[in-house]
Amino acid sequence: MPGTISIQQAPSRDETLARMRAKLSAIVPDVELQVQADYAYQINLLKRELNAVILGHNYMEPALFHSVPDYVGDSLELSRISAETDADIIIFCGVKFMAETAKILNPEKTVLIPSMRAGCSLATGITVEDVRMLRAQYPGAPVVSYVNTYADVKAESDYCCTSGNAAGVVRHLLSKGHKHIIFLPDEFLAHNTAKEAGIPFVRASKDGAQPLPEKAIIGWNARCEVHELFTPKDVEDVRTQFPDVMIIAHPEVSPEVLAKCDAAGSTKQMVEYVKKTKADRYLLLTECSMGDNIAAENPDKEMLRLCSHRCPHMAQITLEDTLASLKKVQYKIELPSDIIEKARLPIDRMLEIR
Numbered sequence: 474m475p476g477t478i479s480i481q482q483a484p485s486r487d488e489t490l491a492r493m494r495a496k497l498s499a500i501v502p503d504v505e506l507q508v509q510a511d512y513a514y515q516i517n518l519l520k521r522e523l524n525a526v527i528l529g530h531n532y533m534e535p536a537l538f539h540s541v542p543d544y545v546g547d548s549l550e551l552s553r554i555s556a557e558t559d560a561d562i563i564i565f566c567g568v569k570f571m572a573e574t575a576k577i578l579n580p581e582k583t584v585l586i587p588s589m590r591a592g593c594s595l596a597t598g599i600t601v602e603d604v605r606m607l608r609a610q611y612p613g614a615p616v617v618s619y620v621n622t623y624a625d626v627k628a629e630s631d632y633c634c635t636s637g638n639a640a641g642v643v644r645h646l647l648s649k650g651h652k653h654i655i656f657l658p659d660e661f662l663a664h665n666t667a668k669e670a671g672i673p674f675v676r677a678s679k680d681g682a683q684p685l686p687e688k689a690i691i692g693w694n695a696r697c698e699v700h701e702l703f704t705p706k707d708v709e710d711v712r713t714q715f716p717d718v719m720i721i722a723h724p725e726v727s728p729e730v731l732a733k734c735d736a737a738g739s740t741k742q743m744v745e746y747v748k749k750t751k752a753d754r755y756l757l758l759t760e761c762s763m764g765d766n767i768a769a770e771n772p773d774k775e776m777l778r779l780c781s782h783r784c785p786h787m788a789q790i791t792l793e794d795t796l797a798s799l800k801k802v803q804y805k806i807e808l809p810s811d812i813i814e815k816a817r818l819p820i821d822r823m824l825e826i827r
């Protein structure tokens with residue numbers, strides 16, 4: 474991302490502000506940019522001193538996203554990068570399960586998250602006990618856990634996946650002869666992935682095993698509290714007003730919403746769709762900051778700015794807290810060594826599937 478590198482390498486606070494204005498003045502109020510530029514400049518100085526690398530998820534607010542990360546992307550891209558970095562400190566500007574994944578891949582490194590309040594409704598929507606119960610209900614079925622889970626749940630799983638490679642992981646397991654796959658914890662992603670893979674979706678129940686067709690994805694009941702808010706009517710209303718709009722949704726939206734969209738994809742795939750689309754205008758059904766960040770990168774295309782769904786967990790990560798994180802070397806991600814060892818296997822298996 475050339476714009477990000479350019480701001481990061483600014484030689485002074487004033488130059489940092491000038492470059493942030495050039496990139497973000499249409500998106501972030503100037504009074505806010507003036508404060509944020511100060512934090513960004515300090516962070517970029519300190520980061521080099523400490524040999525730290527900053528990973529920024531696509532859902533970070535625009536001033537942070539464009540000014541301090543060394544790498545930006547979705548969970549899968551950032552997992553791959555964190556597995557290869559030679560920095561001493563990794564600061565994960567994202568939510569806790571992402572920082573945990575970086576720690577699992579780099580147990581010897583210091584991994585920091587700027588705020589311990591950055592959770593996720595999907596990660597808290599499944600427990601180790603739930604996974605064990607499902608394994609008992611469906612003996613022999615491999616467990617695929619979305620990367621949006623905590624380390625102890627990953628440690629109970631056979632494979633991890635992200636929204637970008639979920640169908641690939643499922644197809645890989647089907648090709649190995651598995652007929653039933655437990656896919657946790659996002660009900661909508663599991664359902665949408667089943668559709669993409671061409672097999673039925675069955676929702677699990679705590680009351681006991683459900684009857685299964687010959688092949689099936691067995692899903693759980695957790696949902697992303699942001700993406701579940703989009704409705705089919707939202708899509709219909711936009712199309713009535715803007716018949717030529719291209720609508721791209723994240724696969725954590727419901728199957729009913731997805732069926733009305735033009736394309737679906739992970740945050741990385743959304744970035745690529747927007748770059749390639751010839752449509753005059755587009756709409757993203759995902760977290761609002763993601764839309765802002767894509768709009769800043771594609772000023773020649775019109776993004777409909779109708780978003781009102783900001784993730785309260787991602788919003789916990791600010792430039793101010795990122796600076797404090799570097800200065801105080803806080804908050805360290807610590808995980809038991811046996812959990813790290815067990816959780817590494819499903820992540821490595823995922824990373825091997827290209």
Ligand code: SF4
Nearest residue numbers: 593594697698699784
């Ligand atoms: S956007 Fe949804 S899936 Fe992502 S961190 Fe927020 S609650 Fe979790």
